[in-house]
Amino acid sequence: MAERDVIIAGAGIVGLATALKMLELYPGLKLTVLEKEPGPAKHQTGNNSGVIHSGIYYKPGSLKAVNCISGYNMLIEFCNRHNIDYELCGKVIVAVNESEIPRLNDIYERGIANGLDKIRYISKDELKEIEPHANGVKAIQVPYTGIIDYKQVSAKYAELILKYGGEIRYNEKVSAVRKNSKIEIATQNGSFNTRVFVNCCGLQSDEIATLSEGKIDTRIIPFRGEYYKIKPARRYLVRNLIYPVPDPAFPFLGVHFTRMTSGEVEAGPNAVLSFKKEGYTRTSFSFKDTFKTFTWKGFYSIASKYYKTGFGEFKRSFSKKAFVKALQKLMPDITGDDLEPGGAA
Numbered sequence: 001m002a003e004r005d006v007i008i009a010g011a012g013i014v015g016l017a018t019a020l021k022m023l024e025l026y027p028g029l030k031l032t033v034l035e036k037e038p039g040p041a042k043h044q045t046g047n048n049s050g051v052i053h054s055g056i057y058y059k060p061g062s063l064k065a066v067n068c069i070s071g072y073n074m075l076i077e078f079c080n081r082h083n084i085d086y087e088l089c090g091k092v093i094v095a096v097n098e099s100e101i102p103r104l105n106d107i108y109e110r111g112i113a114n115g116l117d118k119i120r121y122i123s124k125d126e127l128k129e130i131e132p133h134a135n136g137v138k139a140i141q142v143p144y145t146g147i148i149d150y151k152q153v154s155a156k157y158a159e160l161i162l163k164y165g166g167e168i169r170y171n172e173k174v175s176a177v178r179k180n181s182k183i184e185i186a187t188q189n190g191s192f193n194t195r196v197f198v199n200c201c202g203l204q205s206d207e208i209a210t211l212s213e214g215k216i217d218t219r220i221i222p223f224r225g226e227y228y229k230i231k232p233a234r235r236y237l238v239r240n241l242i243y244p245v246p247d248p249a250f251p252f253l254g255v256h257f258t259r260m261t262s263g264e265v266e267a268g269p270n271a272v273l274s275f276k277k278e279g280y281t282r283t284s285f286s287f288k289d290t291f292k293t294f295t296w297k298g299f300y301s302i303a304s305k306y307y308k309t310g311f312g313e314f315k316r317s318f319s320k321k322a323f324v325k326a327l328q329k330l331m332p333d334i335t336g337d338d339l340e341p342g343g344a345a
Contacts, residue, residue: 002192008033009033009197013153015201016161056144057110078153088143090240091242095138116142174187183197235264237331252271257330269344275293
């Protein structure tokens with residue numbers, strides 16, 4: 001049985017960043033990252049739209065605000081040090097009518113309170129100069145926002161982990177966690193003893209927590225975000241990133257436009273209940289995951305609060321016309337013919 005000081009489960013960006021920081025702080029640490037997939041960043045890290053967020057939306061002083069802003073600075077410094085491509089292209093948050101301006105003002109005040117002193121209000125005419133095809137009566141320009149390929153960041157993390165003496169073992173799915181004098185971790189390929197076990201398993205983190213702690217009062221409810229891509233001939237419609245004012249009745253940012261480091265432009269995502277934790281298509285289904293969702297009382301608390309918005313998201317999932325209608329609030333020139341199927345996260 002292999003003896004380790006630290007075992008980290010999960011080789012997404014969180015698990016890899018955690019491993020690298022521990023090796024930097026404690027040289028000589030016997031550290032292993034276990035990952036059930038054949039490589040790093042195969043799920044949320046590798047499927048998101050690659051935005052470097054500024055922290056403008058978060059309540060000042062909250063952990064989300066503090067961690068987003070400190071993480072932003074650490075990411076930029078890391079990329080500069082290791083020559084990883086990124087671009088601080090900025091984004092606009094657009095109020096499409098007068099009723100959204102009070103919420104836009106709230107976002108601005110949060111941004112200022114979070115130390116984002118370079119954000120600014122822009123008028124309808126100024127918006128047209130920045131994003132000629134965007135529709136709005138007022139907007140906030142956020143110059144801090146950027147784009148990046150998080151798979152590249154993860155690959156560099158993995159490279160440095162090995163350089164600093166750490167170990168990454170792929171195709172190693174954690175199947176048991178037993179706590180005795182040490183912590184025993186079992187996978188399909190063998191067992192490990194460790195003094196410290198860190199759970200960075202993303203959507204599976206509640207499953208891993210249950211292995212180590214028994215019954216827990218927290219459960220992850222999976223949502224899928226579906227994107228369309230703008231066809232190459234129409235990518236000129238979007239210069240950088242265009243976001244709506246978020247709907248306060250729903251805990252997501254709303255459909256938006258994102259230029260990616262590859263030059264592709266994504267439109268979306270929606271946010272639809274998924275019947276499989278790692279399900280990236282409409283037909284993805286896991287009986288186990290679905291059963292756990294519908295037998296957890298917390299799901300019904302969420303459903304009762306957001307059911308109207310949730311039905312709208314399901315409609316956009318199965319109706320391209322409805323998806324386009326949501327996009328046209330921000331960009332009237334966009335049509336269904338401009339879009340082709342994209343990915344999901």
